[in-house]
Amino acid sequence: MSLTAHLIYFSPTGTTKKTITSVAQGLGAKSVVHYDVTPSDSSNKTVLSDGIVIIGTPVYAGRVPELCLQRMQRITAKGLPCVLVALYGNREFEDALVELRDFATRQGFKVVAAGAFIGEHSYSTQERPIAAGRPNSEDLRLAEQFGQQVAAKVNSGDLNTPEIAGDVPYKVLVKLGGVAPETVREKCTLCGKCAEVCPTGVITVSERVVTEADHCIMCCACVKTCEVDARPFNHPRIEERRAMLLKNCSQPKTPEVFL
Ligand SMILES: Cc1cc2nc3c(=O)[nH]c(=O)nc-3n(C[C@H](O)[C@H](O)[C@H](O)COP(=O)(O)O)c2cc1C
Structure with missing residues (x-):
């Protein structure tokens, strides 16, 4: 496809970005431009x-996370063909795709x-894995194949x-x-990476890490970015969710496409 592919995404823990990059590969676009709306952006x-x-x-x-829609609002088009991708953590995607449509x-x-x-569930941990490691190579192969199918449809x-x-x-x-992830002071090196990746800017790092839980969107970007494992998210509400996911959503699901 001799077109430019514009990739617009919100992806705190990176699985959405990874997957749509494979879709773009399948499209065979001449060039790819990224519009990452995950960071607060002016x-x-x-x-x-x-x-x-x-x-x-x-x-x-x-x-679809409200913040994602708010941040994507600044990007419009006049009738350009568009592919939608929803990444979910092996439970259900329910109304996300029709909302995005x-x-x-x-x-x-x-x-x-x-x-x-x-994609790996944001609440997945080593001890309680939920869709751990996904998208895996088969998911990415299917994402690329989906891109090829879209290219064939548009070219026709x-x-x-x-x-x-x-x-x-x-x-x-x-x-x-x-509620928000916490910082384990004994492990934390005050490197500030958690604050850098937080899409809502609710983390401040000085002589200690302070998180303003009211505006946390529970995305777990800080949890998954922390190299020393000092940002656990083990609030009882999250633990309860993990237990439900482990009990009911352990059977791996397969991607579903609409063309
Ligand atoms: C607050 C919150 C709610 C979520 N709700 C769902 C859900 O309804 N169904 C599901 O399967 N996964 C759900 N997930 C998991 C994410 O959809 C999944 O981890 C996704 O791959 C994250 O995308 P990212 O890596 O681009 O941030 C939820 C995650 C968070 C943080």
Whole structure:
């Protein structure tokens, strides 16, 4: 495909970014431009006028994270073909893709395909693994294959929006935050990486690490970035969630695509 691929994504723990990069490879785009809206970003409004777009989001409680939509709002287009990708942690993606479809359409994109892929769950730990290591090589192969299928569809002149699994009205939005990962002072080296990767900027590091839990979105970017394992997220609410996921969502799911 002799087009530029624009990759727009929110990806605190990196699985969304990894997966859509493979989709872009499958598209065979001439060049790839990244719009990573994960960090707090004050970039100007952007109107995309050529190429093909991939929008990627993690699934939070069966929906698209509110912050992701807020940050993507500045990017619009006039009818560019667009592929949607939702990354979920092996539970369910529920209404995330239809919500993303409606959002992308309002932003001026023409949705031509969508896919739900699996990534390691944000709450996965070594002791309690949930979809650990995903996307794995097979997931990435399927993501690339999906990109090839999209390229074939667009090259044939078919820009129809497919039926996508999910319901409208969407699931009720779950309020995030109120609890946040903690810092183990004996392990912490005050390196500041947790603050750097936090999408909401709620972590400050001086002589100790302070986290403002009210505005934490529980994404676990800090947990997974900490090289010395000093950011556990073991609040009883999260432990309870882990136990439910281990009990009900241990059977690996396979990606699902809509073309
Ligand atoms: C607050 C929160 C809610 C989540 N809700 C779901 C969910 O409803 N279904 C699911 O399968 N995974 C869920 N996950 C897991 C993420 O969708 C999954 O880990 C995803 O791969 C993260 O994407 P990222 O690596 O790009 O940040 C949730 C994670 C968080 C932090």
